[in-house]
Amino acid sequence: MKLTENLSAHKKAFLWLALVWTSIVTIFCLINMNALPTVKVDNFDKFGHITFHFGMTVLWFLYYKFRRENTSRRSLIKAFLFSFIYGVSIELIQTFFTKSRTGDIFDEIANIIGSLMAISVMILIMKRNNAKTL
Template sequence: MTHCFQVKLTKNLLVLKQIFFWLAFSWTAVVLVLCLVQLNDVPTVGIQNVDKYVHTFFHFVFTFLWFLFLKEQFKNQYSGKPYVVSFLFSVFFGIAIEIAQGLFTISRKSDLFDILANVTGAALAVLVLWIYFRKKH
């Protein structure tokens, strides 16, 4: 009976890990495309520096989703690795996109403040996750 429960639990965790991976991977692809394609027909919003809020949101979700996958990957629920790895992955991904915008697009340019917004989103995600999991345990 115990063996059957362990097999079922293992299968459920594997499915959960796969779901988290595909969510994180899909979000990464969406961010990549939206940051590198030319978007001329996007309506403008009257909010100053709205693109910085968008960058913050993109990287908040990016870090959050990769954290969920990495938490399942690293198994040790008290490990700081998922926090560090998801944060650094988000930061380096954001920097790579800014470099790619400067080198490979004509409608986009690299912006240091976009990188700062990316880091802010990643840091907020780590803070929210850390508070949540600290209180949970």
Template sequence: MRKLNLSLALIWSLLIGIACLITFNADVGGKLPYKDKFVHFVFYFLFTILWFRTIDEIVPRQALLKKLRNVFLLGFVYGAGIEICQGLFTKTRSADIFDVLANSVGGLTAVLLLYYYRNRKRNG
């Protein structure tokens, strides 16, 4: 299971990187307001869950809050790094602080749900 979780986390991370650094010609989703922020939220919500499952298997004795903090920071740094790369290395994409915020909200939401789930599971 460890290899599967690691593989899923790595593939998802790679897909996020590709999706955020290439140009799409199709306007998927029409003219929904803030649709790109919702996409960023979902990307990093799933990123956080997948990496948490991986880290949880690799270091099972590490404290829950430490694992959650580390996986959130991993997502934050990865997302901010992609935004920097968009600004520096692409001509059709630009860095957006609100994308970083959407990433962070997605990651934080996943952290809160994971924390709630773990505590509920442990206490009942």
């Protein structure tokens, strides 16, 4: 079975995975982190932002990609925009609606880096698997 046929058969699973991942990211972004153990590495939280948005972009891309009406390019754009808007929204929520968290422009930059890394990996995988052109 071709890779695209196999993945297309599981698009509902991609939706659930994307929703669960996004929910986990939301929880980690909004809970009070002061009670949790800390890692004594400068900007370690940026690695978390990169990882969260890498995963989010990949999962939403896979969900969008295997819906009939989306091309690879459109799916990449949708996944990136979702990650970007989500990241900005979380930073605003942290700034204005939480007491223990603050928004940070460098967190958003890390989010964008993670998302762009995911898009780059998806493009490389599609080119390697001779997927449809973007």
